């Protein structure tokens with residue numbers, strides 16, 4: 146099959162489009178023909194080098210396609226069924242997995258990170274990862290869903306316990322997590338303030354339902370949030386930018402507010418004045434992916450049309466390097482994909 150692999154860590158030039166043997170699948174696995182694979186910032190981090198990645202390696206966490214074949218232990222799925230794949234892998238028998246907290250499993254990893262992903266034509270996966278999709282979604286839309294909608298749902302509903310009518314600051318409306326978070330907030334009738342770096346993205350954010358937008362190069366996020374909320378601040382901040390926005394994010398919280406973070410694309414250092422943390426009674430929460438239960442729950446709202454995947458553009462698999470450059474440029478609004 147055709148695949149894009151990395152044989153060493155580095156810039157986009159380490160992505161090699163090449164012929165490799167078809168994967169061998171086990172009796173308890175499903176073989177899926179990849180029709181679309183969405184990129185995440187995780188792809189850029191893994192390509193640059195992360196511990197636990199065995200080379201050569203295939204990137205790609207968000208996969209949609211068709212079932213080609215099922216191992217003999219799989220009796221409830223058929224060839225040709227259109228599916229998306231849960232983006233995580235876990236043992237499915239430890240105490241955490243058994244209690245539905247798969248993202249605390251000691252063996253938990255993400256497709257395309259700890260094991261080979263979907264930047265290829267065929268991928269074998271455990272039955273539990275395979276989720277049939279309705280005809281209303283094409284493969285590009287389906288592949289744009291799993292990682293970011295799961296992450297945003299776990300952040301807002303699982304971790305920050307979003308309630309109807311709260312005010313939420315969502316950083317980076319054009320990012321996958323941002324565009325998913327805006328929609329989930331609106332489903333909860335929350336008031337959404339969001340940020341982006343150009344007017345076109347701010348307009349698209351308003352189309353997704355954002356009530357207020359902040360141009361983060363022209364305006365100070367914290368000051369603008371305080372102006373919009375009559376100095377109160379927001380109940381929840383959805384953080385994934387990191388170093389560049391950390392101070393502004395803290396400044397935007399109301400007393401008793403909650404900041405939840407799932408990433409740090411601009412850097413890992415964040416200052417914290419502990420007096421500010423205790424006197425304002427803030428909650429600072431970390432979030433990583435989510436559970437299978439949460440994925441099922443958020444997909445139910447997508448399949449019923451309440452939440453919509455946001456697709457920016459797709460590249461052929463052979464042009465994965467260009468897709469990485471485009472994602473790194475932050476010009477996109479929504480997901481960037483590769484098509485085998």
Ligand SMILES: [Zn+2]
Nearest residue numbers: 236239242250
């Ligand atoms: Zn486990």
